Amino acid sequence: MQPPRCCCLLLLLYLFLLSGTWATLEGTFTVQLLQTSTFQNTSFVETEGLALLEDIEIATLDKHTRSIHFHQPWVHPALPHMDWDNIENMLRIYLLKISHLINEGAMEKDVPYPFVIQCRAGCELYPNRTSRTFAYVGYNGQDFLIFDSDNDTWTLSQDTDLSRYFLAYLKNHTAFSERVEVLFNNTCVDAMERFLTYGRAALERQELPVVTVFARTPSPQQLLLVCHVTAFYPRPISVAWLRDGQEVPPGPQLSTGPVLPNADLTYQLRSVLAVAPQDGHSYACRVRHRSLGTRSLLVPWGNSQLLLITALLAGLLGAAAVAALLLLAVWRRRKHQRVEESESRNSTLSKEA
Template sequence: PWSWGLLKTTVFHNASSRTMEGLALLRDLRTHAMDCSTCKIRFLQPWAHQGLTPKQWQGLETVLHDYLCVSLPGIHPFVLQASIGCELHPNGTSRQFCDAAVNGKDFISFSVDEGTWVARHRHKLALISRDFLNQDKSATAMAQFLLRTTCINELKSFVQYGKESLERQGEAGSPPPSGTPALVLLVCRVTSFYPRPVRVAWLQDGEEVAAGWRLNSSGILPNADLTYQLRSSLAVGPGDGHSYACRVQHSSLGGQSLLLPWGHSRPWGPGLAVGITLGALAIAAVVVVLWWRIRR
């Protein structure tokens, strides 16, 4: 199915301070982003403004801010994560979703069919939030309309206007060339780092591996404890004679790079995962072997 959705993370440091970031995706293609300080929508594709007028986009910014930047009393600091969007299936059916989590745990969701908010568990705060949101009938009706109608119309528009961009992305992320033997996947997982900026790269024989089908990254994702994580993987041929290393650059390293090698000194297994935990002042490195083989 085609899908378009917004992933939004807001970190509430205290009752008056928060940071926010949002990213909208058409399948895996980035279409929009939300400014951390102003909740303004930024268009990441030349066709990403299609389907709505400037005034309608401004109204959507307001709705997202009002719904997803509301603080919760008494639990600071906390992280609010939201996933909002819709899917369109080949048979013409559709599905809409609007789910929110607090500190990594399911919290509340919106039932499009019923037009009501539903608590995802029996926690008192979730029940209070559900009842509070359901009091505003005009707002729930607007949410229902945005998901049922606006989201689907936008999705159809983006599929039409963004077809060329999607095809180019498919070429960049294409599978291994025909005839490529079974591969080994090296995985470098960096987690618990703060602040957010980080750079992770793979080195082959000391040289950085260029972007291509061999590389894949999760992007920077939030943890429930206000830190971040990222996973980067590299597909290699088993016993290909090269040496490999994962290189991490982060402000907590004091200007240095953290290098975790994997080369001739270690026997080849079907796969390797390197787990790296970055603290604000210290670093711990852990190596774990994963038996993970990729086959064509």
């Protein structure tokens, strides 16, 4: 029996509207779930979970009730209530199974307690609507297992008794692997498309970078030029030093740190260039960022004190010019008043005579 034509048309219209809405967002997008489980002993496991869309915290998992708490107002309306119920149920089953599996392996392989298991899993959605899932498992901060999405298989990152036990279980118990695949593949991709629609404003948020250039002198023979860029969003940014208008190539004299988060959900970056004092070159820090469009921020260093003195002198000269004009106006007014008074006295004397 074929479905009614009206239902097919409505479905096509829904898919068209959904795809057309999120397709206006350019680039690759990632949803990832971060799980940290602390195994204190065989009977006590504490698990924390965080969900991210790009770098936006969208939800956390309550470690006591295993329920989802939403961090953005648009996250909960993005999916029907029934879908959230299904996701919570799948997460509870997954966490119960994975905790039981790890505890069994730890006891069988005499793994000492306490230890920490971390998992980072999710999906990437590309501009052409293709997707890729990923999953990484860590043990006490070290890589443990990796999911090969191209071959749908798990591989060892750390060859230990526990990792081999875990790998053998995943290969032998296909039902659990299929549940994980549904959670991190189909569910993840479907949910992301809705998040891209409802969270478009958050994803398109842009904050202009604030750039400061200053110098430090660790020794008389060395001058460190520092370009500090902060308050920008989104995260991708390009920072370069220019010497006499030409970009300084990578080398031991150039050190650019990682992009670090600020408390206000923006980012900061610092680039340091080592130069010889009074080497005769001009230097400038160039910043390119999405919020600037096709423009670049170019903040020069060098002759800063001269520029400051020039500005102060210009200000003083301007003030002196204004004062001179005021004095001239007062002098002219008083001269005009004296002339009028003199003419008035002469007129009075003439009348008396």
